Amino acid sequence: xxxxxxxxxxLSVQEGDSAVIKCTYSDSASNYFPWYKQELGKGxxxxxxxxxxxxxxxxxxxxxxxxxxxxxxxxxxxETQPEDSAVYFCAAFSxxxxxxxxxxxxxTLLAVQP
Amino acid sequence: xAGVTQTPKFQVLKTGQSMTxxxxxxxxxxYMSWYRQxxxxxxRLIHYSVGAGIxxxxxxxxxxxxxxxxxxxxxxxxxxAAPSQTxxxxxxxxxxxxxxxxxxxxGTRLTVL
Numbered sequence: 326x327x328x329x330x331x332x333x334x335x336l337s338v339q340e341g342d343s344a345v346i347k348c349t350y351s352d353s354a355s356n357y358f359p360w361y362k363q364e365l366g367k368g369x370x371x372x373x374x375x376x377x378x379x380x381x382x383x384x385x386x387x388x389x390x391x392x393x394x395x396x397x398x399x400x401x402x403x404e405t406q407p408e409d410s411a412v413y414f415c416a417a418f419s420x421x422x423x424x425x426x427x428x429x430x431x432x433t434l435l436a437v438q439p
Numbered sequence: 440x441a442g443v444t445q446t447p448k449f450q451v452l453k454t455g456q457s458m459t460x461x462x463x464x465x466x467x468x469x470y471m472s473w474y475r476q477x478x479x480x481x482x483r484l485i486h487y488s489v490g491a492g493i494x495x496x497x498x499x500x501x502x503x504x505x506x507x508x509x510x511x512x513x514x515x516x517x518x519x520a521a522p523s524q525t526x527x528x529x530x531x532x533x534x535x536x537x538x539x540x541x542x543x544x545x546g547t548r549l550t551v552l
Contacts, residue, residue, distance in 0.1 A: 331481075357538040368443075368529050368543030369482070376538075414481060418538050426497060427537055429481035 327352040327419040331430025338405050339438050346433045348415035349397040357418035358398045359427070360389060362411045369414060373400070405437045440465050443544035445530050451550045452520040460515040460547050462530030468542075470533045471513040472497070473505065475526040476546075482529065487537075488513055520551045 331348045338344050350358075356377040361369035375382045375389045375398065382389050386405075391398040398417075402409055415430040446461045464471065472487035484497030488507040502524060504516040513532075517524060528547045533539035 329481075334479075359541070361543075366545075368531075368545050369541075370543065371540050374540070426484045426487070427541070429483070431479055431481045 327355075327417075327428050329415060329417050329428045329430045331415050331433060333433060334431065335434045335436070337436045337438060340405060340407060342405055344400075344402045344405055344409070344435055344437075346400045346413055346415070346435070347397060348399070348417075348430050349395075350417040350419075350428070351396070352417065352419040352428075353396065355396075355417040355419055358389070358391060359416050360387075360400050361414045361416065363414065363432075364411045372413075402435075405435075407437050407439050410435055410437045442466065443530055443532055443542050445528075445544035445547050447547060448545070449548050451552065452517075453552050454521060456520050457516070457518050458520065460517075460528055460530075460549070462513045462515065462544060463511050464513075464530075464532040464542070465511065466532060466534075466542065467510060468532035469510070469535045470537065470539065471507065472531050472537075472541075473503070473513070473515045474529045474531065475499065475524075476529060477526050485515065485528075489535075517549075520549075522551045525549060525551045 329350045359374035362372045363369040386403045388401040412432045416427045443464045469490045473485040474482040486505040488494045530544040531541045
């Protein structure tokens with residue numbers, strides 16, 4: 326079935342450094358790729374998304390890139406701050422026959438060391 | 440707006456017991472869904488609804504029932520709880536489609552003994 330692989334599972338960076346999280350997806354028809362941030366004890370919150378008609382999207386310190394040929398997309402966080410520490414999930418919208426759904430990656434625990 | 444609310448926040452059940460996880464949203468969203476989150480497995484779709492009176496199965500529907508009698512509410516029922524249903528459950532809503540921004544509730548942590 327459709328799946329999304331996410332790497333790394335944990336990432337530790339120093340405050341001010343950049344962080345990159347990578348995801349690959351299997352459904353070549355996928356056309357919507359959101360990223361969610363989940364803080365401890367809370368539900369996931371959308372931080373940025375990209376659709377298949379663009380290759381890159383930025384929002385302040387956060388950017389997402391998409392390579393449809395290679396079927397992978399990445400989250401880039403620059404000038405990391407301690408409040409960026411959280412679990413990050415990528416997802417891909419999959420046209421899976423009768424069920425159209427978001428397929429989530431397994432998450433990346435980002436720790437930003439002050 | 441309260442957004443998406445879920446109750447209870449925590450629940451402990453014994454095997455075989457039944458219960459209903461409540462979910463409500465006040466954003467007039469058509470699309471609502473239930474996910475379970477397990478360590479190392481991300482979020483998996485249980486059931487979803489594209490509007491009042493319409494529900495459908497997701498990836499892992501076995502052991503769960505849903506109904507959608509109003510736009511606002513989307514309860515998830517466990518008819519006979521099993522230890523394999525120990526998980527954190529999230530309800531989400533979006534304007535119309537899966538590809539609209541999904542707003543997640545705070546979650547319900549369920550333990551089945």
